[in-house]
Each structure stands twice: as structure tokens, then as C-alpha cells.
Amino acid sequence: MAATVEQIERKTLGKVRPHQTQNEGLVFEKSAPGKRGYKLPPLDVPEVDAKAALGSAYREEKAGLPELSEIEIIRHFTRLSTWNYAIDLGMYPLGSCTMKYNPRVNEFVARIEGLAEAHPYRPESLAQGILEVIDLLQKCLIEITGMDTITLQPAAGAHGEFTGILLVRAWHESRGNARRKILIPDSAHGTNPATAAICGYQVENLKSNPQGGIDLEALERQVDEDTAALMLTNPSTLGVFENEIHKIADILHAKGALLYMDGANMNALVGKVRPGDFGVDVMHLNLHKTFSTPHGGGGPGSGPVACKKFLEPFLPTPVLVNKEGNLHWDFNRPQTVGRVRAFYGNTGMFIRALAYILANGPDGLRQTTEDAVLNANYIRKNLEDLYELPYKTPSMHEVVFSDKRQAAKGVKTGDIAKRLIDYGFHPYTVSFPLIVHGALMIEPTESESLEELNLFIDAMRSIAKEVEETPELVKSAPHSTRVSRLDEVQAARKPILRWRPAAK
């Protein structure tokens, strides 16, 4: 007999039981004139009449910011925080996102005064410490990717793609022809085609073969003298390694086209195989995926771009160089694509990523990759009897099922994902990659213990059973959260994007 919604509210389900959550209004609704959360020290210089100093540029009306005391501020944001799921609470199996443990020592060292308080324009003689950190991280990432050189300037993965494709274009242009198109597999992240478009390239879709990989014959047909590059994610978004990668590179290179690798799935490769060794010309990394810097609810990221020697002249300025034992920013780069960001990049993320690499060492990095792949395969093995596996190719760090069997009962991947919330897990990635209809994309990362994996497997098996017996329970999930499914149509039709005071 299946449980009713009322029973579920009290029952232990997976690793959770519902517990109370505090209601909390918007910060503006808690404001009252005269409350204070700050105290400035007395001014040690003469006061200035701002209105007289600024004239017509003076702000007459103060901005409508809230007024709260410190305890209310702490409670407000703490209460909000309890409405979030987080890696710190449990498994976060978002495929492609690599939600791994974010070590706390990373946060600690990024806040060390001499690093956190360094101004980007301070003289280089006073910045050798942070420059050494950047230099060591660059060396580590070059070694890990097997590439020749790197820039850390891009602020996130998509920004790294932009930078990488700019390098591709600048190189082609230096040879007299920018070329016209970029090939992108139908399994790619949305950022790939968006990036190609902003770099002025036409996007040409490349259909996957029946194994979900690159179709070599199609590739051979489509690559021509007008092809600037192929943007390839390896392992693919199906979690499958392109085992004919060297042939792919050869086909491209024979026509003068380059191989760009989206490094989103680098967590499957570190310490086991290096993109630079299998023919990749340029790639980006996501420090917020593979190298454990926190996602923070959507950012900040960091998207270093590593490339082969022949692309080095085109790297964004400035480039870090070693001059007689001192590290130094080189701005004199005549062939550069230009700057992609002010200053040098998301330096705070560099510190965290390097702390992660030091904590692991070569053995830890390899073991991390092995555990990530082991975990994904363990999940696959334990769920493949209940969930459809559209591609049987061996999985690396993530496994992609489809909702084919459950959809027959009217339950879609999105419903199963929402039901997973009731069991105490964050959903997997829903409906991606696009080449799998109704995809369930599961990436456990290395950070999950056998116990947590088993709980996840139990939850997924239990949901599969619910789909058979009480599909409505799954279709109306989640039942345990502070809010139930939200009306996204209304949100988009009549956008309310800010609070406004009630009309008086």
C-alpha cells in the first residue's frame, strides 16, 4: 500500500524527515526607519557639504534600501540559507556541473590578509606573493592538461570558451583567413553555440553517432577549408570518452581546422589522460567544477584557457612572465586578442584551486578521478535494470538514463527529479543532453561515500516503484519543501523582478 501525502510528512524517506522551516519576508518588509546595522567611526577630517560639492550631481532622494539591526540581518540571511539545498547537506548529482566537496581550507587561505587585500595596481615588487601563487597554479594546470601555455583571465567557463575561440580566430586570421564556421555536436552545452555566435562564427550542427559520440564520417564530410574548429566536450555530455579522439583531431588538422575542448568534464580525466596528449589545440577548464572552488549559488567561477604553443602569441594581455627571478606582467603582446576582463581574472578562485591541488598531490588527483568514475559506474550498475540506458557505451564520471519506461506511466524526468528532493537529494540534471529524450543526467563526483550512494540508489529505486504504483505522488512532488512547484509561466508572462513598496 503506497503512502499518502499526509503519511509522508512524518515518515523517514531516504535520508530525511521533514522539519520546520522558518518563514521570512523580504528584507524590505522588515525595514523600519531609524534601525541601524552599522556605526561609522567619527570623521578625522573636516566634513564636506555634499550638496555644495556636487551641485546638480547631488542625490536628493536616498535610495530605498532597507533599515535593519544586525541581529535581524543575521537571522534574515540565515533563514534564507536554510531554504537551500547544498553539497554540505548531501549528494548533489547535477550532471555536467561537478558538484564536489568545497574544502574549507580553500576559503580560509583565500581570506589571508596579504592575498585578499592586494590591490591589482600595486607595484609588482609588492605583489610577488600572489604572482607566485598564480605562476604555480598555471604550471600545475599546464601539466594536468598537457598543454603548453595558459591564461587565467576568463571569469567563468563560457568566458573561457569565448577566449579560446578568439584564439582560434586570431590564429586563422594570422594565416590570412578567419574561416566561417564552427562545428558543434548536438550533445553540446548551450554555451558552445552561443560562444561561437558571439565570436562571429556560424554554428554548424554535428549529429552524434548511434553510440552518442562523434560520427567520423559525418565529421569528414562536414570539415572543410571553411571550418575554423570543432568544439568538443570530452568526455561527452553523455559521460562517454571519445575513443577515436585522435582520428577526430587528425580529420580537423588535415583541413587546417582546430580542436577546441570544452573542459567541463575534466573531472573524469585528471591524472589519467591529458587533452594535450590526444590532439586538443585549445581548451578551457572550470575551476568551479574540477578544482573544487564553490559554486556559490551560481558563481563566481573561473575559466582558464590552456593551449598549444602556436596559439601563445594571441593570449589575452597581460601574460605573466619571469624576468630575472621576478614575476612580471607583460603587456607588450602585439598579436594578442586583447583583454577579456579588467585586471587578471578571478584571483580569489586561483588561490582556492591551488589549495585543492596541493591538498591532493599527484596521487590524490588520480584517486579523485578514479573515485568519480567508480561512483558513476556503481550508480549505473544499480539502476540500469529500472531506468532506460539509451547509450550502452561505458560511462566515465557521469551516467545518462532516459525516462522512457517511466514516461509510459505519464511520469517525466522532471517529476522524478522533483520527487528525489523528498528523499533528501538534489535532483540530477534534467532533460540534458538534448540528444537523449527525457534525460536523467547523474554525476555523483568523487565526494560521495558508499553509504550516500546507496541511499541515492535506494531513493531512485523507490521512486521507480512509486511510478508504477502511485504515479500521482511523483507527478505532484516535491511534498516536503517550503514551496511546492512554482508557476514559471506566470513568472515569465508578468515579470515581477523587484520589490516595490505598497502604494500608500
Place this chain on the structure above:
Amino acid sequence: MRYLPKSPAEREQMLTAIGAKAIDDLFAIIPAEYRLTRDLDVPRQQGESEIVAYFKAAGQKNATDYASFLGAGCYRHYRPVVIDALVQRGEFLTSYTPYQAEITQGTLQAIFEFQTMIAELTGMDVANASMYDGSTGAAEAVLMAMRVTGRQKAVVASTVHPEYREVLQTYLRYRDLPTAEIGYVADTGRIDLKALDAAVTEETAGVLVQSPNFFGIVEDIPAIAEIAHKKGALLMVSIAEAISLGVVRPPVEADIVSMEAQSFGVALSYGGPFCGVIAAKEQYLRQMPGRLAGQTVDGNGNRGFVLTLSTREQHIRREKATSNICTNQALVALMATIFLTVYGKEGIRELAEHNLAKAAYAAKTLSTQPGAKLLFKDSPRFHEFVLQTQEPAEQWSQRLLDEKIVGGLDLGRWYPELKNATLWCATEVTARETIDQAAKVLAAAPVEA
């Protein structure tokens, strides 16, 4: 390895369950010739205490005990401790982009509050959830103006942060969007309105200015807006020092505002991570880049928040998206939201007034030293000013460094016409005695032999 939660026996057990003999069976698909058969050449595995010691040593090498007058798009302000206490909560720190709204209401509501605060401060109708930083935000604002107007040209003030302009050139490199650069009036440091008027045509998508500009001068936004709007061009205003909005009139005549919110409680961190944000008039909403949180209701009629209007974005629209941006600066935007809640309506005003007072004192004190002169002295300023000295900067800057003070930034690198000119910044954390000390050093030009 201390981050990996498995015993050797558990690994064996799992391999057996999978039906693999050894872990390398799971990597068999990788062609053998590419498999790495050696250790990566990276530093050995280190204990936590070693890691802390390494970074502490790096921090000390950076020389921590220097006072500084550097600003130029990266500003030192006091950071209330509640910011780090709250953003280090794992529920904020270790959660992903809030696509699954039911279990990310905390992040979503905080973004909604951020958007509201930015709209209030800038005088715009709507703001997005963040951009990478002020430089990329300014470039995206120009691209947005191009989409809105369908026009292909942009006009940019030379007093926009030089590195922002460089980034803009990179973004426009492979588009047919030529830019014209408009200089400043030598006396005022403000954009040359006559030259602007001549440059804006019916083909101009938009005009990009910065206010306070790179020299710290507040631009005449209403006058600039009139010039842009009479030709049907948009006005984009870049704001690099967000705290200026405490006392400086918001650019309400602008169509798009791109702001760097680093000053709102974000560490200098050698230039990043910072927090860009784009705000705009409501009518341009559908052309905005980046994420937006919107209010809606759940099945029971409870208020809740979701990411919305995502048909603008790359994961839906792919090559037709308004931008390729995906990851943004969410946690940094949260820092800014907390900072703005701490200071609030009155505090932002008071804080901005302190900055104004410190800079006024510094400008007066430093410029009255022999051989020193305040440039653009009659223009409205916030907390930065340009000082011209008789000696080249490299001469006195070393004397200042000897006193553990980092002086103003040499402008010759970007504005060769400004000889011996340096950009100085004083904020609420600049002590009067540091200013007095710097003035003494400046005055003490070495006696000619």
C-alpha cells in the same frame, strides 16, 4: 586522501559489484597510447597546516603593512564581518545555480533582493542577477544597445576605465561595430560634449560613459542623455565605484547601467572575483543578458521565486541567446546584498559622505604641496582626484614606498598627454595621518645637487 570518503575495502566492494577487476577496467575506453602512466608533475600531497603555511608566506611576501591611495576601479572599503559569516554558510557557499526553485528559495530570494537594491540605487527599473564584473558588463551593455536599436556603431568616452575599453574592443573585435572614442575637456576632465554631439549619428546604437569617470569626475548625465537620445541612440552608464550612488545623483536618464559592485563588501583580492551587474529600463528587459529572478506563486498560492525569462539565455536559445554567460558572480552578489542591508538607506549616504570628505581633504592637502597641482579642480568629484606633480611619479613613489605608502596610479600609461599625472583615491578607511604623511613625502623633493 582526506577529501575522499571511501575505504580501500569499499572501493573493492564497489568494483566487484560493477563487475570490474580493477579500476583501470573503467578507463579501458581511453586508447592506451594516451593513458598517463606516470604521476602528474605537481607538488606532493600536503597537509592542511602546510597549505595554510604556504599561502601565509605568499601573503607576507605581498607586503601587508602598506597604506594605499590606489583606486581606479578597485576600491578598499571596510567589510562588515557579518558578510563573511553569512556567505560562508554552506547552504549559500555550496549550492548551485537555482534552477531547482523548490530547494533554492534562499538564493533566489536573495537575488531578488539584490535586483531590487541595484534598481533602487541606479534609478533603473530592473537589474539582473549579476555579470562577471564591471568591464565585461560594460561590453555586454554595448552589445545590448546594439540589439535594442538594430544599429551597428557605438560611441565611447575616453574617460571610461581604460581596461573596460580594452575589454569592449575585444568583445567587438569580430563584429561590425566600430566605436568612436570621445575625449575629455582639458579643464574639466568631463566628456567633450561638442565632440560627442558631432559623433552621435542616426547610426549610433549607444553612447557609453562612466560616472564618476576614470578621473573620479561626475559626468553631466542629463546633457549626455539629451545628445544620445535626440539621435535615437541609447545611453549606457558604467559605474565603477558603486558607493558613489550614496551621494551622487543616479543616472536616471540612462537606458542601461552597468555597475561594478565590488565596493559593496567585496575584498580587493588582486582584482577578482568582483560583481558586475546590468540594470535597465523595463522596455529593454527582453534584450538583457544574464539571469533574472522573478516573483511568482506555488501551487498553494505561497509567494516564491524562480529564474525567469530564460528564453533569452544560452541553455535555451543556444546560438541565438542574448549572451553566452552562464555562471555569474552569485555569491559575490550576495556579499553586496548583505553589505547594502548592513548600511541601508541612511548608512550608504553617510558612508558616501565620509568618502567625499576624506578625498576632499586628501586632494586639498596633497595639491597644496610645492609643485603639486589638482587637475580638473572645479568639476564635481567623488573620492578620486588627479594630481599633477613637478617630479615624475616614479621619483616620489619610491620615497612613499619607503614610508610604506603606495601612492597614486600613474596615468601616463593610458593618457600620455597627462604628464606626471597620478590618480589618487581616498575612502572611509584612509586615515588622516596617512594623508598628512604622504603630503610630507611629496613636499620633500630631493634638493638638486
